[in-house]
Amino acid sequence: MIEIRGDYYDGHQSLRHPVVLRFDESRVQILGLETEISFALSEVNFADRLGDLPRSIDFPDGASCETHDNDAVDQVVAQLTSSALGSASSKKLFFGRVLHLVESRWHYLALLLLITAAVVFGFVRYVVPVAAKDLAAALPVSTDRKLGDGLLESLDGTVMQPTKITQAKRNRLHQRFAKMTAQVDPAFKFRLEFRASPSMGANAIALPNGTIIVTDGLMQLSRHEDEVIAVLAHEIGHVVHRHGLRHAIQSSVVSLAVPLLTGDIFSVATLAAGLPTALLEAKYSRDFETEADQYALNFMRSHQLNPRHFANILQRLSAGPEDEKPEPTARVFSYLESHPETQIRIVRFLRE
Amino acid sequence: MATPLPSTPDEIRLQFNGDGLDYFKIWIANTFLTLMTLGVYSAWAKVRKLRYLYRATELANASFDYHADPIKILKGRIVAVILLGVYSALGMVSEFAQIGMALLVMVFVPMLIVRGRRFHLRNTSYRHIRFDFHGTTAGAAAAYVGLPILASMTLGLLYPYVVMQRAKFLLGQSSIGDNRFAFAARTGAFYRTYFLGLFALAAAFVIGGSMAGGSIYWAEQEETDALAILAIACTAFALALIYLAWTYLQVSVTNLTLSCLRCGEITLRSTLRTLPMFWIGISNAMMVIFSFSLYLPWASIRLARYRIESIYVRAPQGLDAMISSTQDPSSAVSEEISELIGMEVGL
Numbered sequence: 001m002i003e004i005r006g007d008y009y010d011g012h013q014s015l016r017h018p019v020v021l022r023f024d025e026s027r028v029q030i031l032g033l034e035t036e037i038s039f040a041l042s043e044v045n046f047a048d049r050l051g052d053l054p055r056s057i058d059f060p061d062g063a064s065c066e067t068h069d070n071d072a073v074d075q076v077v078a079q080l081t082s083s084a085l086g087s088a089s090s091k092k093l094f095f096g097r098v099l100h101l102v103e104s105r106w107h108y109l110a111l112l113l114l115i116t117a118a119v120v121f122g123f124v125r126y127v128v129p130v131a132a133k134d135l136a137a138a139l140p141v142s143t144d145r146k147l148g149d150g151l152l153e154s155l156d157g158t159v160m161q162p163t164k165i166t167q168a169k170r171n172r173l174h175q176r177f178a179k180m181t182a183q184v185d186p187a188f189k190f191r192l193e194f195r196a197s198p199s200m201g202a203n204a205i206a207l208p209n210g211t212i213i214v215t216d217g218l219m220q221l222s223r224h225e226d227e228v229i230a231v232l233a234h235e236i237g238h239v240v241h242r243h244g245l246r247h248a249i250q251s252s253v254v255s256l257a258v259p260l261l262t263g264d265i266f267s268v269a270t271l272a273a274g275l276p277t278a279l280l281e282a283k284y285s286r287d288f289e290t291e292a293d294q295y296a297l298n299f300m301r302s303h304q305l306n307p308r309h310f311a312n313i314l315q316r317l318s319a320g321p322e323d324e325k326p327e328p329t330a331r332v333f334s335y336l337e338s339h340p341e342t343q344i345r346i347v348r349f350l351r352e
Numbered sequence: 353m354a355t356p357l358p359s360t361p362d363e364i365r366l367q368f369n370g371d372g373l374d375y376f377k378i379w380i381a382n383t384f385l386t387l388m389t390l391g392v393y394s395a396w397a398k399v400r401k402l403r404y405l406y407r408a409t410e411l412a413n414a415s416f417d418y419h420a421d422p423i424k425i426l427k428g429r430i431v432a433v434i435l436l437g438v439y440s441a442l443g444m445v446s447e448f449a450q451i452g453m454a455l456l457v458m459v460f461v462p463m464l465i466v467r468g469r470r471f472h473l474r475n476t477s478y479r480h481i482r483f484d485f486h487g488t489t490a491g492a493a494a495a496y497v498g499l500p501i502l503a504s505m506t507l508g509l510l511y512p513y514v515v516m517q518r519a520k521f522l523l524g525q526s527s528i529g530d531n532r533f534a535f536a537a538r539t540g541a542f543y544r545t546y547f548l549g550l551f552a553l554a555a556a557f558v559i560g561g562s563m564a565g566g567s568i569y570w571a572e573q574e575e576t577d578a579l580a581i582l583a584i585a586c587t588a589f590a591l592a593l594i595y596l597a598w599t600y601l602q603v604s605v606t607n608l609t610l611s612c613l614r615c616g617e618i619t620l621r622s623t624l625r626t627l628p629m630f631w632i633g634i635s636n637a638m639m640v641i642f643s644f645s646l647y648l649p650w651a652s653i654r655l656a657r658y659r660i661e662s663i664y665v666r667a668p669q670g671l672d673a674m675i676s677s678t679q680d681p682s683s684a685v686s687e688e689i690s691e692l693i694g695m696e697v698g699l
């Protein structure tokens with residue numbers, strides 16, 4: 001026989017009745033009310049245990065008892081044979097007890113934590129990029145164009161100024177650029193633009209709509225026209241591999257998944273929880289750089305250009321003033337964003 | 353900011369018994385099972401989480417409780433996911449169809465708000481007596497569609513009034529047992545609160561913005577490390593200042609809203625203060641970042657404790673005999689499919 005202290009509420013009044021519940025094998029007796037009541041245990045519902053917070057024991061007449069004595073309730077439930085309980089309620093209780101068991105043992109929790117972290121990491125690192133690639137492949141190229149439209153105009157209003165590169169130089173590059181992009185899917189509407197931009201320094205940017213911007217700084221840094229061509233090939237690689245769209249998909253999936261997992265949506269703390277994922281974004285963009293480099297490398301090989309030109313301009317770019325590093329934004333890909341790996345990138349082109 | 357009045361003997365403070373470590377354990381199990389079931393368990397996780405927070409909230413030796421059936425929440429979520437899928441599929445076919453569907457769903461938003469709120473309150477109990485919600489779809493349409501349109505037409509001048517009407521709708525239309533809550537609208541007080549709050553916010557933007565802007569300009573002129581650090585420090589200070597003003601606005605609106613609410617002779621008083629809320633927000637965010645999100649459960653508990661324990665309930669005749677319900681308690685279980693698109697609105 002087990003006795004549990006609790007507060008009885010009849011379900012009609014907020015009046016609190018301190019009572020004692022006396023459990024035997026098949027029945028519960030409620031002591032302390034004006035009249036003595038008893039119920040068969042199969043009709044009684046035991047709420048799940050949650051930490052050490054009070055929980056309720058519900059009776060079939062709509063009354064309920066709130067008790068702090070969680071251990072005693074667990075003991076009652078453990079002693080009950082499943083025949084004394086309804087089958088649905090015993091299944092529910094079993095599940096609740098498993099949960100509480102897991103929640104109260106540190107080594108189980110550590111295991112769960114480890115598996116959870118591994119799954120989240122694997123998901124973000126491997127599943128999301130592949131899924132984003134597949135999804136991008138299923139979307140028409142017009143989606144990329146929508147992402148990039150209007151970006152050039154807003155850049156022109158802020159960080160970009162008219163170019164000072166001579167018409168002759170530009171014309172030669174425009175011609176070579178037209179040839180380069182002639183073999184690519186015409187759905188990408190390629191366009192080459194030259195701009196002066198003191199704040200961005202030596203740089204080239206690919207917008208998802210196929211507009212590629214070369215800064216005067218980059219033109220001045222280059223010592224051979226093929227160096228600029230190599231850079232253009234890299235930027236075309238960003239567009240053809242649809243990095244702008246894939247990046248947008250990846251970041252929206254990650255930023256949606258965080259609140260779903262953590263359970264709250266609108267708090268500063270949840271926003272902060274999104275910050276570690278920013279670290280992953282850096283990894284994503286390095287993957288994109290590698291892909292674009294590979295595109296450039298293939299292009300140069302197939303057009304009998306020396307891959308060294310790419311290595312040379314990369315070398316000079318990385319030697320340049322680092323504080324002119326531009327902010328990489330979601331849809332703009334520029335050169336210097338992957339600095340830590342520049343040496344590795346250079347080596348790939350030198351090996352040829 | 354309302355200065356806390358001395359507590360009177362018939363005033364009872366809400367107590368929060370939640371524990372960060374316990375909540376962390378529940379959080380880990382929830383996250384794990386949600387992952388392993390590809391999100392299906394999220395409905396159970398939500399109930400378990402709310403149940404923990406409600407049971408941890410104690411008023412006059414009795415706790416609140418939450419009884420929602422996870423299956424019903426799951427059904428709502430499945431419908432929401434299907435709708436979202438149809439919506440994105442339509443986007444590939446035709447933009448007109450997509451806009452049409454968005455408008456169609458918008459028409460149902462007031463109904464969803466009412467149902468979500470009703471589901472939530474009917475599954476909430478105190479001393480084994482259920483809450484309920486009596487708002488109508490028309491009321492929701494006015495508070496969530498009509499008034500905001502009017503507010504935007506008046507360049508936001510109506511905004512404090514809209515916030516008040518929403519609170520009146522969400523809180524004033526609720527009940528516990530047979531006892532209706534009432535929301536005593538105080539339009540003047542809402543306008544005063546918003547005026548002060550927005551003034552603080554504007555001041556923070558001007559002071560913080562000019563400090564940050566000035567220091568960045570200076571750092572750009574003379575490129576030294578010391579000036580760069582100063583610029584970063586000034587920018588951080590400006591952001592903190594803006595967050596402080598924003599917290600002040602939130603705190604004063606919450607305090608005012610709860611002071612308007614009563615249930616028969618029972619009145620409420622919320623004594624949230626700006627600086628503690630500001631500190632909790634900042635330090636929680638820092639800890640969450642540096643713990644790679646593991647601190648989140650403690651952060652939630654800390655915030656919940658402060659918010660809940662700042663509420664005082666004044667019940668001149670005590671709570672023992674105040675609340676009654678003629679409803680048959682066992683039939684109070686609602687049959688609503690709720691929270692489509694996560695539409696529940698919390699306090």
Ligand SMILES: [Zn+2]
Nearest residue numbers: 289292333334
């Ligand atoms: Zn690149």
